[in-house]
Amino acid sequence: MFLEIKNLKVTYKTVNGLSTVLNNFELPLNSGDIVSIVGESGSGKSTLGGAITRLLPPSGNESGEIIIDGKNILALNEMEMTGMRGTTIFMIFQNPLNSLNPVKTVGFQLSEAVKIRSERNNENLTEEQIKNEIISSLTSVRLPDPEQIMRRYPHELSGGQVQRVVISMALILKPKLLIADEPTTALDVTIQAQVINLLKELNKKIHMSIIFITHDLSLAYVISNKVMVMYAGRIMELNNTDDVVKKSMHPYTTALLKSVPVDYKGNSRLYYIPGAPPSFFNLPKGCKFNPRCDKVFEKCRVEEPTLLSLGSEGKVRCWLYE
Amino acid sequence: MSNIISLVNIKKYYLTEQKQLLDIIFRKKVFYVKALDDVSIDIESGTILAVVGESGSGKSTMGKIISTIENPTSGEMYFENTKITKKNINTIRKNTSMVFQNPYTSLNPRMKIKSIVTEPLGKFNEKEVRRSLSLVGLDYDEIKNKEPRELSGGQIQRVAIARSLIRIPKLLILDEPTSALDESIQAQILNLLLDIQSKYKLSYMFVTHNIGVAKYISDKIVVIYAGKIVEYGKTRDIIENPKHPYTQLLISSVPDFNKKELKPPTGDVPSLIDLPKGCRFSDRCPKVMDICRTEEPKFVDVNGVKVLCWLYG
Numbered sequence: 001m002f003l004e005i006k007n008l009k010v011t012y013k014t015v016n017g018l019s020t021v022l023n024n025f026e027l028p029l030n031s032g033d034i035v036s037i038v039g040e041s042g043s044g045k046s047t048l049g050g051a052i053t054r055l056l057p058p059s060g061n062e063s064g065e066i067i068i069d070g071k072n073i074l075a076l077n078e079m080e081m082t083g084m085r086g087t088t089i090f091m092i093f094q095n096p097l098n099s100l101n102p103v104k105t106v107g108f109q110l111s112e113a114v115k116i117r118s119e120r121n122n123e124n125l126t127e128e129q130i131k132n133e134i135i136s137s138l139t140s141v142r143l144p145d146p147e148q149i150m151r152r153y154p155h156e157l158s159g160g161q162v163q164r165v166v167i168s169m170a171l172i173l174k175p176k177l178l179i180a181d182e183p184t185t186a187l188d189v190t191i192q193a194q195v196i197n198l199l200k201e202l203n204k205k206i207h208m209s210i211i212f213i214t215h216d217l218s219l220a221y222v223i224s225n226k227v228m229v230m231y232a233g234r235i236m237e238l239n240n241t242d243d244v245v246k247k248s249m250h251p252y253t254t255a256l257l258k259s260v261p262v263d264y265k266g267n268s269r270l271y272y273i274p275g276a277p278p279s280f281f282n283l284p285k286g287c288k289f290n291p292r293c294d295k296v297f298e299k300c301r302v303e304e305p306t307l308l309s310l311g312s313e314g315k316v317r318c319w320l321y322e
Numbered sequence: 323m324s325n326i327i328s329l330v331n332i333k334k335y336y337l338t339e340q341k342q343l344l345d346i347i348f349r350k351k352v353f354y355v356k357a358l359d360d361v362s363i364d365i366e367s368g369t370i371l372a373v374v375g376e377s378g379s380g381k382s383t384m385g386k387i388i389s390t391i392e393n394p395t396s397g398e399m400y401f402e403n404t405k406i407t408k409k410n411i412n413t414i415r416k417n418t419s420m421v422f423q424n425p426y427t428s429l430n431p432r433m434k435i436k437s438i439v440t441e442p443l444g445k446f447n448e449k450e451v452r453r454s455l456s457l458v459g460l461d462y463d464e465i466k467n468k469e470p471r472e473l474s475g476g477q478i479q480r481v482a483i484a485r486s487l488i489r490i491p492k493l494l495i496l497d498e499p500t501s502a503l504d505e506s507i508q509a510q511i512l513n514l515l516l517d518i519q520s521k522y523k524l525s526y527m528f529v530t531h532n533i534g535v536a537k538y539i540s541d542k543i544v545v546i547y548a549g550k551i552v553e554y555g556k557t558r559d560i561i562e563n564p565k566h567p568y569t570q571l572l573i574s575s576v577p578d579f580n581k582k583e584l585k586p587p588t589g590d591v592p593s594l595i596d597l598p599k600g601c602r603f604s605d606r607c608p609k610v611m612d613i614c615r616t617e618e619p620k621f622v623d624v625n626g627v628k629v630l631c632w633l634y635g
Contacts, residue, residue: 040504041475142588159377160590188376188531193575193586215504218534222577222584245579259509261538262578264558265370265516270538272509276474 002031002209003052003177008064010044010051019280021047021233025064026307031176034203034210036220036227036241038256042277044233045213049181052211053091054081068177086113087120090175094182096162100154106165107150110134113172137168141198160191167198174206181213196223217256221245226313229253232278232288235307239314249316251295287319295320324403326367326493326525327388332397334358334383338595355594357383358394359549367402367492370519370526372540372557374533374572376591380549381529385495388527389420402492419486423498425478429470429485436466439485454484458514476507480514487518497529512539533576537561545569548592548602555627565629568603601632609633 008025011018021044029035037045050056052066054073066073073084093099100109114130117123125133138146141164154162163183170178180199184192200223202208214220220227220241227244229237229252237250248254258271275292278284284291290300299319307317335354345352358380365371373381386392387399390411399406401414419442422428429438439451452462458480470478479499486494496515500508516539519526530536536543536557543560545553545568553566564570568587575586589606592598598605604614613632622634 040506144589158590189533190376190572190575190586191590193577193584194588196577196584197586216577217505218577218579221579222582256505259506260579261509261512261534264537264561265539265541270509270513272513273506276476 001028002069003029004067006065006067008051008062008066010047010056010060010062013059013061016281021280022051023233027235029209031209032203032207033226034212034224036212036214036224037230038214038217038220038227039230040215040277043230045230046181049091049179049211049213052179053085053089055091083120086116086173087175089177089179090170090173092166092170092178092180092183094185096159096166097154099166100162102154105150106152106154107134110137110150110169110172113169117173133172137171140171141168142194160187163187163195164198167195171202175208177209177211179211179213182215184219199223217245217260229256232283233280234288234317235315236289237316243314249310249314249321250318251293252289324367325364325400326402328364328400329388330362330398330400332358332361332387332399333395334387334392335395353595356549356597357594358387361551363544363551363554365493365525365527367525368523369541370528370539372536372543373527373529373546374531374536374543375546376531378591378594379546381546382497384546385420385497385527385529389418389495390414416489417492418495419489419491420495420497421482421486421499424502425482426470429478429482431470433469434466435468435481438481439488442485442489450488454488457487457518458484460484475503476510479503479511483514490522491524493525493527495527498531500535501530501532515539533573534578545572548597549594550602550630552603552630553627559625559627565624565627565634566631567607567609
């Protein structure tokens with residue numbers, strides 16, 4: 001087991017009081033896995049990503065255990081945590097421009113990354129070696145003219161190029177865990193496909209585990225080997241990708257799959273989930289999905305189901321499978 | 323069938339920088355961004371045309387030219403077979419509306435919903451606002467006094483659609499209306515748009531980068547690359563049997579539940595200031611030939627689909 005989350009609780013302080021987004025959250029992850037986390041906006045996907053990197057906004061507070069490589073990162077102090085970021089955990093954000101310094105050149109920021117890694121691993125590289133490594137990593141993310149790109153500032157590059165620069169930084173730092181929070185939402189489909197192929201390659205080459213946060217189920221299907229469906233801060237379904245997509249169990253997953261347009265005009269009407277995700281202040285009693293579920297029955301309204309294990313890997317939170 | 327709108331050889335060039343007096347005197351060379359180059363399309367009345375392409379390909383510029391927000395540099399535009407000139411530009415404006423990608427930025431945040439919806443009429447008309455809001459599935463009495471920030475993403479996009487429908491236009495230009503929404507809300511909006519279209523026999527121009535959405539909503543598809551139309555034809559023909567190498571790669575980079583591997587084109591969209599010689603896709607094309615690098619291809623008709631490629635010429 002490479003990453004283990006036990007008993008995680010994340011709360012946000014707001015004007016209306018404490019809002020508990022994740023409670024008693026558990027997630028095991030094997031080394032080399034690509035897990036997609038899918039769900040509508042406001043289901044707690046990004047909070048989970050922020051919790052693992054300890055990059056929650058100041059109003060957020062987390063407790064419990066997140067164990068990476070045998071270390072509980074929630075027990076580390078800020079200095080030790082900084083030592084973990086980059087080489088152990090690396091995060092890619094939705095807007096890549098936010099993750100680079102706007103007043104430093106790309107080359108400077110990448111050389112910083114190389115220096116940090118060599119410092120942590122006592123590698124002692126020369127300036128020449130550093131430059132060569134940057135160029136080779138920029139070429140492997142298929143950026144043309146790497147020497148040109150190194151001299152540029154982030155705003156001089158297009159969105160897809162900046163996202164690839166961030167990925168090349170991951171390539172340099174060789175993290176054990178990469179958390180990608182909707183890294184392709186701002187990109188075109190063709191660039192998105194290039195980025196997805198790159199991430200898959202990285203996963204194979206340096207055996208990096210990836211947590212891929214997205215709201216696009218078809219994208220999750222293409223990239224990951226496991227899919228976790230979240231709703232109102234809870235895991236609704238966790239299984240191998242093929243099982244989730246082809247034999248979904250939870251009514252929420254089924255509804256999400258049905259709302260993806262795949263057919264031609266006039267052949268069928270798209271299914272949609274009535275209503276909206278609940279607010280964390282006013283969660284319904286019983287199963288959190290029961291007001292929007294088409295298979296709801298008495299028990300769902302009274303008692304919340306636990307995460308049931310089905311088969312070897314599958315887990316589902318639904319009374320239908322009890 | 324008659325065409326609601328036709329574009330004939332429309333060009334739109336933007337200056338890279340403002341021309342100054344000194345530049346004119348010294349005849350400084352000016353550079354143009356060729357956002358649209360020689361674009362000709364027809365939208366049949368009562369049908370939906372989807373415009374697909376990468377960012378910077380000129381999709382939105384096309385929408386802006388049809389809705390007369392921008393004037394074309396050259397070319398002609400016909401609305402219901404009448405040529406549009408400066409004098410009768412109002413016939414287009416009366417009969418078309420536009421819905422934008424992000425409703426939070428395209429609607430005034432300080433106005434009440436009822437004022438937002440009634441604004442195109444010029445004066446408040448409760449009956450019309452009620453009708454328009456009920457058309458998009460919203461209850462007038464419940465939301466009339468709310469402000470945009472009080473509504474959810476799906477609701478506010480419905481308000482934007484209600485506003486565009488209040489004058490009962492003939493043509494609706496939808497510029498990525500669902501790309502900021504969650505999938506289940508996107509499904510609601512797409513269903514709604516199709517219902518309204520068949521009820522009122524409207525025509526849509528639907529700008530999107532999502533092929534799945536284009537396939538679900540449109541009768542015809544235009545694929546646009548670096549300011550040029552590369553393929554234009556019936557939706558089914560293009561999705562099932564794409565002819566142009568760019569369309570083929572575009573479709574194979576869209577993730578779906580039938581394939582695990584994505585095959586995107588390599589490289590990036592060319593700069594619209596300094597375009598490659600010959601075919602604009604030649605740098606990235608896997609089937610490139612010698613002629614592609616020197617000469618620009620012309621449209622060829624392949625089984626009813628117009629393709630801009632030397633492979634078929």
